Amino acid sequence: MKIGFIGVGNMAKAIIEGLMSKGVEAKNIFIHSAHKSNYEVYSQETGVSACESNSEVIEKSDVVFLAVKPIIVEKVLKEVKDSVLTHDPVLVSVVTGVSVAELEDILGSKDVKIVRTMPNVNVEIGEGMTALHKNDNVSDEDYQLVKELFEKIGKVADIEEKDFSTFVALAGSSPAFVYFFIDSLARSGVKYGLNKQKATQIAAQAVLGSALKVLKSDKTPWELVDDVSSPGGTTVAGLLAMEEAGFMTSIVKGVDATISKDKG
Template sequence: MDIKLCVIGLGKMGSTLVKGFIQSKTLEREQIIGTDLFEYESEKNTNYCDIRTMSNNVQAVKESDIILLAIKPQIINKVLREISPHCENKIVISIAAGVSLHHLERALPISTKIIRAMPNTPILVGEGVIAISKNKNINDKDLNIVKEILESVGNVYLVEEYMMDTITALSGSGPAYVYIMIEALSDGGVLMGLPRELSTELAARTFLGAARMVLEEDKHPGALKDMVTSPGGTSIRGIEVLESHGIRGILMDAVKEATKRSKELNSQRGGNFD
């Protein structure tokens, strides 16, 4: 892939993406420039897989074909004002939470090709979910390039932008729900006499295995549940307890309320680019 990529923001998500791009051999280190306000000039920064780093966003954007904004939404307007004059006909990918395509289009030149992306934290282990939506300037070639780059750290799904708030609530916040469930199952194991380390590992691997079954067996989750649930057995007794406490409603409400909160936050993120 003969492109030059600039990653603006080398925090946890930005640096993880850089690592994934290089380790997967999707891009060579020479194809990536990383910028961060607190980074020093280096032709080979050992902290970031030996990529070139600098603090000058404008210079990095001038030298790049694709700009990936891995920055917090609170500072995105400042960065957009800074780089906008140099983004003509370039691809800009934003992973800033809650910053809409419309918001980005208002700040960037009319010819800019814009992707809004929502990755979740499992990109840290190469198992991310990354939802993307695009503006009208993105053609099939552009889309394929972006997908190839992002697929090095997870599974990429092209969606309509109106779905982004719900995806944020489901796959963006979802790992937090799962961590709570893993912790709770581990507590249950400890309560009944298992050592903590073993109990946590069993709980985590149970989630991992069950998730792979859902993805690979081509069966409805309910059918897979029935495979585990024998008449009068242990699983149905445990399910009875979960259902009596409204486990389904609790999880559905979590997604609903997180979606509403995402919409509230997005409505507060207006933009003034003057």
């Protein structure tokens, strides 16, 4: 399979590097972006093929990732419209906040094959979480191929398009929330004498182990909270102090704000 990327920003690079780490050969990946120095240097660093235009990417690829900023997606798609309609690749959009219907309207066709996706940055290390939604033109076979690409670099969830904004908050933006939480834990350790590096390693491993426990357990997260909370103990004291400070409310408000921003 030949895989193309229109746009070579952070998310595209995360996907590319995740795929290559799972055995996708660099020679089968084609890239182009508006910044020539950026994509040429990236091509030299990774061995992926640099193309002279977005249309060339489409002509050489079976699956094309559209990985540009929302503000320029219309300009880019109008530029490659003829190539898309002629070569008929599966167009995989990772553009935030742009629906399948909007992409079809820009291309002026309801016959294009589009899979809307929302990966998170952890695809780079093979631990991503990606939402997928296809239009009716994508065959089950083609959809499975796209799913398998993302399954190489994490987990996937088939969701309704109306739920993408919620997914953005729960999986797309949440890595930053978790990094913030880990850093806050680490800084608390520094307050009591640990150096920052050691405190960060301790906090990150604790979060990693806790996440794996949730995924492997039949219990709900709250039941797991109860499991480690002895009556009158230190953990209960910490939980009560965090809730008094508005811990859960702050998380919900963060999700609310993320969804609101995504919906515009």
